[in-house]
Amino acid sequence: MDALHEFCLRMGDNTLVLGHRVSEWCGHSPVLEEDIALANTALDLIGQTQMWLGLAAEIEGQGRTADDLAFLRDAWDFRNLLLVELPNGDFGQTMMRQFLFDTWHHAMLTALAGSSDDRVVAIAAKAVKEASYHLERSAGTVIGLGDGTAESHARMQAALDLLYPYYGEMFAADATDTALAAAGIAPLPESLRASCDVRLRQVTEEATLTLPASSFAHSGGKTGARHTENLGHILTQMQWLQRAYPGATW
Amino acid sequence: MVAPRPDPVEIWAWLDAVPDPEIPVISVVDLGIVRDVAWDDGVLTVTITPTYSGCPATSLIATEIESALRAKGIDRLRIDRRIFPPWTTDWLTEKGRARLESYGIAPPRAAGGPERCPRCGGSDLERISQFGSTPCKAQWRCRDCLEPFDYFKCI
Ligand SMILES: [Zn+2]
Numbered sequence: 418m419d420a421l422h423e424f425c426l427r428m429g430d431n432t433l434v435l436g437h438r439v440s441e442w443c444g445h446s447p448v449l450e451e452d453i454a455l456a457n458t459a460l461d462l463i464g465q466t467q468m469w470l471g472l473a474a475e476i477e478g479q480g481r482t483a484d485d486l487a488f489l490r491d492a493w494d495f496r497n498l499l500l501v502e503l504p505n506g507d508f509g510q511t512m513m514r515q516f517l518f519d520t521w522h523h524a525m526l527t528a529l530a531g532s533s534d535d536r537v538v539a540i541a542a543k544a545v546k547e548a549s550y551h552l553e554r555s556a557g558t559v560i561g562l563g564d565g566t567a568e569s570h571a572r573m574q575a576a577l578d579l580l581y582p583y584y585g586e587m588f589a590a591d592a593t594d595t596a597l598a599a600a601g602i603a604p605l606p607e608s609l610r611a612s613c614d615v616r617l618r619q620v621t622e623e624a625t626l627t628l629p630a631s632s633f634a635h636s637g638g639k640t641g642a643r644h645t646e647n648l649g650h651i652l653t654q655m656q657w658l659q660r661a662y663p664g665a666t667w
Numbered sequence: 668m669v670a671p672r673p674d675p676v677e678i679w680a681w682l683d684a685v686p687d688p689e690i691p692v693i694s695v696v697d698l699g700i701v702r703d704v705a706w707d708d709g710v711l712t713v714t715i716t717p718t719y720s721g722c723p724a725t726s727l728i729a730t731e732i733e734s735a736l737r738a739k740g741i742d743r744l745r746i747d748r749r750i751f752p753p754w755t756t757d758w759l760t761e762k763g764r765a766r767l768e769s770y771g772i773a774p775p776r777a778a779g780g781p782e783r784c785p786r787c788g789g790s791d792l793e794r795i796s797q798f799g800s801t802p803c804k805a806q807w808r809c810r811d812c813l814e815p816f817d818y819f820k821c822i
Contacts, residue, residue, distance in 0.1 A: 450795060453798050454796055457798045459721075460721035460722075461720060464719060464722065465720050467721075538751065539751035542751060543720055543750050546753060547719060547822075
């Protein structure tokens with residue numbers, strides 16, 4: 418089914434691009450415990466990528482593997498949300514991005530664990546366990562830093578102001594989403610919005626942060642129509658080895 | 668001549684001697700990674716499941732299982748990976764839990780945290796981080812003996 422193939426690319430590209438972004442922190446975090454937590458989060462996300470892109474490759478049926486899809490597609494073939502390709506910024510911005518993503522990701526995986534497609538259920542049931550730990554940590558960190566010092570509060574508010582316009586894309590539907598919802602494979606994205614909004618309000622309130630008034634949302638990542646310039650820069654790093662030395666293995 | 672086929676019960680016992688590469692005091696069976704052992708038309712199929720989806724030890728575990736079984740003379744062998752139902756710490760064996768604790772890693776508990784310090788048995792504990800040296804562990808500290816320790820977190 419074409420819609421399911423597209424959906425697997427979207428899920429897998431989200432975890433691939435965010436996993437790569439988070440891994441950029443390896444060895445650079447403010448404290449050792451956070452470095453370890455970020456590295457483990459990145460590892461979970463890359464593991465989930467193998468499952469989603471593996472299923473995408475299987476549905477595609479052209480003999481490609483998850484690795485081929487990750488390392489040999491170009492920017493216009495990527496289907497990740499704009500949010501996950503944005504630069505890390507400071508630690509607070511990275512954690513705010515993670516929290517916004519985790520909020521949606523956890524809700525999406527929970528819904529997918531009840532999918533009509535067994536392969537989707539298997540991936541989601543495994544990934545949601547990991548996503549619960551990601552969400553617990555990112556929400557806790559947003560609260561700790563938002564309700565922290567004047568400096569950390571200001572940085573978290575700036576991060577929220579910067580990233581909130583990228584929150585809405587997670588809940589926007591297109592023909593792929595409608596087809597999948599009709600087949601009972603995936604939820605309509607907007608059906609996840611209410612519960613995500615509740616969590617977002619709860620956490621930002623406890624973090625003493627103010628949600629921006631405008632609900633304007635950038636779009637174009639998950640459809641592949643309009644990525645930011647950041648994606649190409651990520652790919653030059655992530656795909657360099659396979660591009661320079663095609664077929665290289667360990 | 669048809670080679671004798673070892674009984675799956677015996678094969679489970681062999682697998683119980685294959686150490687987890689990251690926590691060598693417990694076996695891959697203790698960890699609940701081996702889900703099934705079955706003969707299928709003369710081919711032994713061992714079904715394994717990853718702990719965390721990105722756990723780098725998973726492929727190493729498959730290799731170690733394979734070489735352990737080949738050393739026992741099984742040469743027609745297939746390792747299947749299964750992700751559903753997802754791995755859970757409920758699958759840790761009692762033997763595995765006891766060994767974890769004597770090794771210095773507090774075993775998982777439904778309550779979401781360790782029962783006691785694996786070093787001194789103290790109960791005044793605090794969580795440092797929900798993430799630790801491997802995907803399956805969290806970092807805790809004992810306020811009685813002041814030592815940090817690993818906790819095998821519930822999933
Ligand atoms: Zn102690």
